[in-house]
Amino acid sequence: MSAPLVIDVRGLTKRFGDKTVVDHFDIAVPRGAIYGFLGPNGSGKTTTIRMLCGLLTPDEGDGQCLGFDVRREAPRIKTQVGYMTQRFSLYEDLTIRENLDFVARMYGVADRRKRVTRALEDLGLADRSGQLAGTLSGGWKQRLALAACLIHDPKLLLLDEPTAGVDPKARRDFWDEIRRLSKAGVTVLVSTHYMDEAIQCDFITYIAYGKKLIDGPATQIPTIVGLSTWRAEGPNLVALEAALQGQPGVAQVARFGSALHVSGTDATQLEATVRRFEAEGGQHWSKVPAGLEEAFIHLMAGARDNFSRDAA
Amino acid sequence: MSMGFSVNRFLAVLLKEFIQMRRDRVTFAMMIGLPIIQLMLFGFAINADPRHLPTLVEVNDEGPLTRALLAGMQTSGYFDFVGQVRGPAAGEEALRRGQANFVIVIPDDFARDVVRGLRPTVLVAADASDPSAVAGAAAAMSGIVSNAMAQTLTGPLAQAAGTPAPFEVVVHREYNPEGRTSTNIVPGLLAIILSMTMVMITAVAIVKERERGTMEMLISTPVRPAEVMLGKILPYVLVGYVQTAVFMVAAFAVFNVPFTGTFMAFFYGFNLFVLGNLALGFLISTLAHNQMQAMQLSFFTILPSILLSGFMFPFAGMPGWAQTLGTGVPATHFIRLIRKVMLKGAGTIDVSAELVALGVIVLVISLMAMLRYRQTLD
Numbered sequence: 001m002s003a004p005l006v007i008d009v010r011g012l013t014k015r016f017g018d019k020t021v022v023d024h025f026d027i028a029v030p031r032g033a034i035y036g037f038l039g040p041n042g043s044g045k046t047t048t049i050r051m052l053c054g055l056l057t058p059d060e061g062d063g064q065c066l067g068f069d070v071r072r073e074a075p076r077i078k079t080q081v082g083y084m085t086q087r088f089s090l091y092e093d094l095t096i097r098e099n100l101d102f103v104a105r106m107y108g109v110a111d112r113r114k115r116v117t118r119a120l121e122d123l124g125l126a127d128r129s130g131q132l133a134g135t136l137s138g139g140w141k142q143r144l145a146l147a148a149c150l151i152h153d154p155k156l157l158l159l160d161e162p163t164a165g166v167d168p169k170a171r172r173d174f175w176d177e178i179r180r181l182s183k184a185g186v187t188v189l190v191s192t193h194y195m196d197e198a199i200q201c202d203f204i205t206y207i208a209y210g211k212k213l214i215d216g217p218a219t220q221i222p223t224i225v226g227l228s229t230w231r232a233e234g235p236n237l238v239a240l241e242a243a244l245q246g247q248p249g250v251a252q253v254a255r256f257g258s259a260l261h262v263s264g265t266d267a268t269q270l271e272a273t274v275r276r277f278e279a280e281g282g283q284h285w286s287k288v289p290a291g292l293e294e295a296f297i298h299l300m301a302g303a304r305d306n307f308s309r310d311a312a
Numbered sequence: 313m314s315m316g317f318s319v320n321r322f323l324a325v326l327l328k329e330f331i332q333m334r335r336d337r338v339t340f341a342m343m344i345g346l347p348i349i350q351l352m353l354f355g356f357a358i359n360a361d362p363r364h365l366p367t368l369v370e371v372n373d374e375g376p377l378t379r380a381l382l383a384g385m386q387t388s389g390y391f392d393f394v395g396q397v398r399g400p401a402a403g404e405e406a407l408r409r410g411q412a413n414f415v416i417v418i419p420d421d422f423a424r425d426v427v428r429g430l431r432p433t434v435l436v437a438a439d440a441s442d443p444s445a446v447a448g449a450a451a452a453m454s455g456i457v458s459n460a461m462a463q464t465l466t467g468p469l470a471q472a473a474g475t476p477a478p479f480e481v482v483v484h485r486e487y488n489p490e491g492r493t494s495t496n497i498v499p500g501l502l503a504i505i506l507s508m509t510m511v512m513i514t515a516v517a518i519v520k521e522r523e524r525g526t527m528e529m530l531i532s533t534p535v536r537p538a539e540v541m542l543g544k545i546l547p548y549v550l551v552g553y554v555q556t557a558v559f560m561v562a563a564f565a566v567f568n569v570p571f572t573g574t575f576m577a578f579f580y581g582f583n584l585f586v587l588g589n590l591a592l593g594f595l596i597s598t599l600a601h602n603q604m605q606a607m608q609l610s611f612f613t614i615l616p617s618i619l620l621s622g623f624m625f626p627f628a629g630m631p632g633w634a635q636t637l638g639t640g641v642p643a644t645h646f647i648r649l650i651r652k653v654m655l656k657g658a659g660t661i662d663v664s665a666e667l668v669a670l671g672v673i674v675l676v677i678s679l680m681a682m683l684r685y686r687q688t689l690d
Contacts, residue, residue, distance in 0.1 A: 053532055078534045089529035093335045094328065105324035106533035148529075 003030035006156055006187040007052060009063030009070055014047050014056060014210075021047045023210040024061070029189060029203070034182050036201030036218070037191035038299065044210040045191040046086060049158050052189070053083045066156055079107065082149030086160040088141045090148055092134025096125055099133050100148055107152035119147045139170035146177065157181065159190040163197065175200055195296045206299055214299070218292060227251075227290035227298055228267040230274045232260040234283035247273045254297050263294045321535050325543025329517070333547060343513065347505045347555045351498070351562050365413040365449055367391040368406050370398065373422035381434070381460040385416070388456055390449035403437060414438050414449065498569045499650045500623040502559050503643040506552055507589055507617045512610035514548055514593025519606040522597075537685060545590050552586045573653030577660040581649040584670040588642040591677040598684035617643035645669040 007029040014022040022044040029035045037045045050056040052065055054074025062069070068076045090099045100116045109115050120126045123143055133144060142162060149157065159178075163171045175197065182188055182202075192198055204221050206214040216224050232240060237260050244253045244262055249269030254261045260283075264270035278285045333340060367385070371378060385391045394412060397403045403415035417435040419425070425432040434457060438450055521527040530540065563569040571578075592613060600606035618624055620638035627638060638644045649666040652658035660667075 055528065055532055075534055075536075078532060081532070083529075083532040085525060085528050085532075087525040087528075089525040091328070091332065091526055092524070093332050098328070098331060102324055102328050103529075103533065106321055106530075106535050108318065108320060108534075 003032060005029060006031050006033075007063075007065050007189070009052070009061060009065070012048065012051055012061035012063070012070075013059050014044075014051060015059050021210050022051070022058075025207075025210070025212055027205065027212075027215070029187055031187055032182055032185050033202045034178060034188045034190065034200065035203045035205070036198050037189065037205060037207065038193075038198055038296070039191075039207035040300075043207045045207060046160050047210075048207070049083075049160050049189065049191065052077075053081045053158050054078055055083075079152070080155045081158060082152070082154035082156070083158045084145050084149045084160060084162050086164065088145060090133050090141075090145060092132065094133060095130050096120070096123075096133055096136070096144060097129035099144070100151060103148045104151045109152050115151060119151055123147050139166050142166050142170065142174065146174070150181075155186060157186055157188045157190075159188065161191050161193065163192070163194065171197070195293060195300070198296055199292050221292055222290040222295040225290070225295045225298055226265050227263045227294055228265075228270055229261050229263040229288050229290040229294050230270065231256075231286050231288045232262065232277075232283045233258065233286075236282055240277070240283060244273075244277070249273045252294070252297055252301055254294065256293075261288070261294055263290060263298060265298075317536055317538055322539040322543050325535070325540055326546060329544055329547045333551075339513070343509055343551050343555070344558070346509065347559055348562065350505055350508075351501060351559060351566075363389045363449075364392045365390060366394045366411065367414040367416060368395055368397050368403060368412040369393060370400075370403055370415065370417045371396060372418055372420045373424075375423045377423045377426060377460070378418050380463055381418070381457060382416075384456045384460040384463075385453075388449075388452055390452055391416075495567070495569055495655065496651075497623075498563050498567050499654045500621075500647045502556065502563075502650060503585065503621065503646045504614070504618055504623060505555060505559065506586060506646075507614050507643055508610075509555060510548060510552055510586060510589035511593040511596065511613055512607060513551070514545060514590050515596040515600065515606040515610050516603050517544055517548070518594065518597035519600050519603050523602050541594065541685075545594070548590060548593075549586060552589075556582060569654060571654050572657035573662075574659040577658055577663050578650065578653045580660065580667055581646055581653070581663060581670060584667065584674055585642055585646040588670060588674040588677060591674060591681050592642075595677055595681040595684060598681060616641045620644065621647050623647055639669075640673070642670060642673050645673070 005028050007027055010026045012022055012025040012027075013020065025044075025048055027035075027048075037048070039045050047056060051058045052070065054070070054077050058071065062071055064070065065077050066080050068074075070077070091102070094102065097116060097120060100119055101112065104112045104116055117126070120129050125131075125140075125144070133141070136144060146162070157178075163174055166174070171194075178188055178190070179200070190197070190201070198204060199218070201218055204214070204216065204218050205212055214221065214224055237255070237258075241253050241255070241260055244250050244260075249264045249266045249271070250262055250273055251264040252262075254263075262270070262274065274285055277283070369382065382393070386393060391414060397406060397415065400417070403417065406412045406415060415437040417437070419432050419434070422432055422434075436450065436453055521530060560571075564571070593610070596606055596609045596613070600609055616637065620634055621627070621641050621643040622638070623643065627635065627644070645666040649658075649663045649670075652663055652666075656662075
């Protein structure tokens with residue numbers, strides 16, 4: 001990693017009562033990267049993001065964010081961070097313009113009026129600026145929220161499940177914008193449940209039960225997960241899919257267009273099973289390199305909601 | 313960039329709060345309308361000494377003495393004559409049906425017996441099913457009767473009037489000579505109205521930000537706690553001023569409550585009291601998790617303000633433990649202060665004890681609120 005680190009923290013820990021929500025979390029985010037946070041509900045994604053922007057005080061751990069100490073200099077970090085909450089958190093009883101104007105004042109944005117007007121034009125909401133924010137649809141609320149957290153031109157964007165409940169078209173537009181920002185040098189840390197979004201990230205970290213399980217460049221994730229994958233093509237795939245479930249070495253079976261991808265972490269056992277089905281004939285089998293998709297399906301499949309902690 | 317208090321950010325919060333206040337029509341109407349409605353309700357409805365009670369008379373002896381007696385009763389304000397009855401049965405019937413609270417019976421040969429010194433009996437039959445409703449009027453009765461006699465029996469008849477009246481009752485009401493309940497209730501009512509709106513609205517305004525998630529956005533910006541606190545509280549101080557102004561005008565114009573003390577004594581006490589209530593609201597907002605809880609907690613603080621402060625019941629009449637509890641309630645001291653100032657003509661020196669007590673309470677509540685308030689979501 002040649003780019004300077006925007007976030008560099010070690011051992012970040014947060015406890016609520018006797019429950020450890022985030023457990024010795026390390027992360028290093030290079031400038032301009034899109035860093036994806038993956039993990040089931042309750043795994044500690046939101047808590048980690050909140051600690052990074054100073055909304056929560058870590059119980060343990062230290063490091064820097066944008067060159068400021070995460071424990072002692074939270075107020076300074078806040079001036080350069082745009083934080084988009086999971087829930088719409090602008091004022092529903094203020095108009096679109098009033099909301100943007102309010103946020104701009106909070107950050108002491110120079111040339112405020114002009115900046116707000118420009119944001120409204122970029123949003124395509126210039127002619128609806130007097131509308132109450134509460135009356136906007138989910139997709140528009142999300143765009144407004146993004147515009148609000150960009151109003152002070154932050155160097156770091158923290159996005160907590162930004163596209164939850166937004167239609168696919170709006171999601172695509174949203175990600176186009178994120179990639180544009182990333183190219184412009186803005187560092188983006190985003191938590192998500194969606195596989196198609198995770199694929200767009202440069203780096204991926206996977207969290208479960210408050211612990212980091214996997215962390216690396218997106219391209220290396222399948223290797224890190226250690227999956228081997230076989231592809232089956234031919235007739236009767238539905239019957240084959242049912243038959244493969246629970247066979248030795250088979251961790252997951254997923255449909256990819258007209259083919260079936262069978263994956264597992266135990267390559268030898270998986271191959272034995274595949275050979276057996278191949279001998280029965282009917283489908284054409286081939287070994288393929290495991291992709292990000294398989295890796296994510298594998299990760300997500302193994303992850304139940306983390307609210308019950310007995311399995312930790 | 314400045315890390316200290318920013319006037320601009322504070323003004324931004326202030327402005328935002330005013331816009332939201334204006335847009336929330338129901339709450340806004342409540343803030344202005346509620347005090348007026350309560351004033352009318354409590355001021356008029358609660359009355360321990362009611363007047364203009366419907367009264368019937370059975371006159372068995374017409375004459376100047378009878379006319380003087382009835383005229384005296386009418387002018388006392390307690391009795392409204394609604395008609396005459398014939399015979400005891402009719403009077404009893406009217407009372408039972410609730411057509412009248414009183415039936416006055418002037419006996420046969422009333423004037424003649426008085427002159428002869430036979431001390432005839434004027435019977436006042438009162439509907440005592442609501443004792444407090446007629447107590448005042450009944451107590452005033454004896455005085456009215458002897459007055460009427462003294463006025464009519466002059467000259468050679470004066471000696472008859474001079475005989476000691478067995479039913480003489482002395483009613484002496486300090487500071488409120490007419491014994492009107494509204495004079496007593498109205499000043500205290502200001503304390504109750506301010507407690508209700510100031511505590512509840514502050515608590516809800518802050519909890520609302522947390523419940524809607526906007527607090528998370530707000531504290532993710534560089535805004536400082538003092539900017540949020542002042543920006544959110546100040547608009548409601550203004551609301552308190554408006555409420556008080558409306559209230560005072562109504563107290564003078566509608567209820568004729570005097571204001572005999574000095575304005576500054578009232579002004580100091582009023583500001584301390586408003587501050588205390590806002591701090592209490594802020595404290596509640598740090599305890600409540602949602603608006604419903606904030607409302608309920610506020611309500612719990614209002615009940616002692618009504619029941620233990622001396623607003624509803626005489627403070628001295630409460631048992632020791634209740635007086636101790638009541639001493640911790642800001643309304644107790646403000647009610648004492650405002651009654652002293654409005655009715656007894658007190659100045660700042662006269663209410664120093666109340667001002668000190670209010671100051672201590674404000675300090676304690678503010679400290680507790682500051683300790684509970686978190687700039688983070690921890």
